[in-house]
Amino acid sequence: MKKKIIPIVIAIVLIIIIGGVTFGSRILEKYSYSKERADLNVYYGITGSQEAAIVLQDEIVEEKARISDGICYLDMATIHKYLNDRFYVDGGEGLLLYTLPEDIVRNSIGSSVKETAQGSEELGYTAAIWEGDTLYVALDYIKQYTNFSYQLFTDPYRIQLTTEWPSYEVASISKNTQVRVKGGVKSEILTDVQKGDQVSVLEQMETWSKVKTADSVIGYVENKRLTGIRSEQPIPVTDYQEPEYTSLTRDHKINLGWHVVASAGGNDTFNSVTANAGNLNVISPTWFKLCDNEGGYTSFASADYVQKAHDRGLEVWALIENIEYKDSISMYEILSSTTTRQKLIDSLMNDLITYGIDGINVDFEQLSMDCGEHFVEFIRELSVACRKNGKVLSVDNYVPRDFNDYYDRKEQGIVADYVIVMGYDEHYAGSKEAGSVASIDYVEDGIAQTVKEVPAEKVINAIPFYTRIWETTGDGISSQAVDMVTAEQFISNHGITAEWDETTCQNYGEYTSGDSRYQVWLEDADSIKVKLNVMENYGIGGVAEWRLGFEKPEIWDVIGEYLDK
Structure with a gap:
């Protein structure tokens, strides 16, 4: 009996031992530390021997750096996104540019020399290199104009970028x-x-x-x-101090009127368009019109006109525009060439100085998105010339919308003296529906969005002196822009009773004749006063008017009340 029990006990013990070993192994496997090592190249997403991961602050970002001859480089998109969006590339002329308040720093791509107004400087490394269609710029070069720190680590390559x-x-x-x-x-x-x-x-x-x-x-x-x-608390890096972009903003509200001058003879209308505008302090004649792709423009500038304006206590900010010959010029070709931009700027400065003009008003409309970065660079470079020569730089802009943000109002607000919001054309020739030229919500939104990016004292809101008369028929919608007197005559001649519309803050009237419906949202003293009250609430730098000669005399009294506040 005893001999029979012993094998059974042994079997049970073996089962227990085996079970214990198995259970222990599982416990050990569950709680023991893995010794498996990650592939750091895979972890950092590195695919090439010259590629480096980027750790920005405390986060690994998707963009990669490049290591060449021991120098760290970033591509331009990454530089703009994380470090500094003022660097500009002219691929056609092989230039990397950086605009300072009174200088434009140049580097020929592939060169180790930078050029400034003070002369040339040997860097000891190549500042920028092409890899296919991608431009890479050395971090050490970026650091000359940007406040950040970086460290390069190896095995694998990774860069620690610190900006805060x-x-x-x-x-x-x-x-x-x-x-x-x-x-x-x-x-x-x-x-x-x-x-x-x-x-x-x-x-x-x-x-x-x-x-x-x-x-x-x-x-x-x-x-x-x-x-x-x-x-x-870390010690902040202060290797680079952002220079001051001084401005020629005035210590009073601007009241700017655009004077449409379509020929040299148009200058003779100066006296008539300013006859009632006793509180006007800036006049902007439409003198300069781009006419070719080499930076050329037609000019109706007149020293006699400037003298008349100065005798009246008016500053002259001559307008340069791109609409007159828009079908025969390429704004991309003009703005994307450093040589052409410089030629245009030099010509403008020469005319401003020759004629004693006080400033320049840039009105480049209908720019395509691919022109955006080149337009902004033009404004930067023009600001350098204006700053050096004591000329006021103002830039005209649409009411801000997502589809026109490439005009970069924020950068304009840094480098230019005034950013003008064209607070009209809410409904325009070609609109699919009839409507106000400048309803109060549209105007206020334009101002509110602009002052989020531009100091309020640099913002000027432009108001319309014109009204559109709309006609709707079975064939569609059409309109014509008319001055204030003509609009009121239309109301009177057709027996229309205009009533105040709280939604637009304008006097509205309509009538029907046959199958035509006519509608008018009047711009008059009442509508202008409400707009000016909104402008006062935002504390902006002044008002502009499109255009002189389209207003009724009493409008200037309303504007005068705004200026005196």
């Missing part, structure tokens, strides 16, 4: 351990850290914390391996 220096949490490592891809003992190892190493604590969880090592590896460490968690 807020306080942050740090901790010391209490025991040799590993930084892992995720929070968990089975997660792959990114790197090893030693007792006494310091890490930044980015996020604390129940048992693991997200950390960044001194060499910018971001991963997870067990909380039990962290000690002495504390807050530290």
Whole structure:
């Protein structure tokens, strides 16, 4: 009997032992630390030997840097997105430009020399290089005009970029351990850290914390391996101080009237269009009209006109526009060439100085999106010339919309003296429906959106002195723009009773004749007064009017009340 029991006991013991070993192995497997290491090239998304990951602050971004001859380079899109959007590339002329308040820094792409008004400087490295169609610029060159710090680490290449220096949490490592891809003992190892190493604590969880090592590896460490968690305040980098873009803003509200001059003879209408405008302080004659793709323009500038204006106490800000010959010129061709921009700017400055003109008003309309960056560079470069010569620079803009944000009002507000909102053409020739030229909501939205990006004292809102008479028939909609007197005569001649419309803050009238419906949203003293009240509420730099000669005399009294506030 005893002999029979012993084998059974042995079997049971073996089963227990085997089960224990199996269970123990499973427990060990579950709770033991994985020794598997992550492929750091895969982790950082690095696909080439010259590619470097970018750690911006405490985040690995999708963009990559390039390492060439030991120099760190970023592509232009990444530079604009994260560091500085003032760098400009002229691919056609092989130039990298950076515009300062009174200078334009030039570098020929592929060269180690930069050129300024003071002369040439050898950098000791190539500032910019092409890789296919992508331009890369050296971080050391960017750093000359941008405040940030960077460090390059190897195995694999990665760059730590720091542009802000807020306080942050740090901790010391209490025991040799590993930084892992995720929070968990089975997660792959990114790197090893030693007792006494310091890490930044980015996020604390129940048992693991997200950390960044001194060499910018971001991963997870067990909380039990962290000690002495504390807050530290880094010392900000101040290698580069942004220069001051001085402005010629006036200490009074601007009251600018555009004077349409279509020929040299048009200058003779100066006296008639200013006869009632006693509180006008700036006149902008439409003198300069782009006419070719080499930066040429027609000019009706007149020294006699300028003298008359100055005798009346008026500044003259001559307008340059691109509409007159729009079908025969390419704004992209004009604006994208550094040589052409410079020729245009030099010609304008020569005319401003020759005729004693006080400033320039840029009215480049209907620009395509691909012209945006070149237009902004033109405004920057023009601002340098204006600043050096004491000339006022103002720029005309549409009411802000998503589809025209490439006009970059924010940058205009930095480099230009005045940013003018053309607060009209809400409904225009070609509109699919009849409507107001400038309803109060449209006007206020234009001002409100602009002052979000431009200092209020630099913003001028332009108001319309014209009204559109709309006709709707079975064949469609048409309209004509008329002056205030003609609009009121239309109302009177057709026995229309105009009534105040609270939605648009305008006097509205309509009548029907046959199958035609006529509608008018009047611009008059009542509508202008409401617009000016909104402008006063926003504390902007003044008012402009399109156009002189279309107003009734009493309008100037309404504008005078606004100017006196």
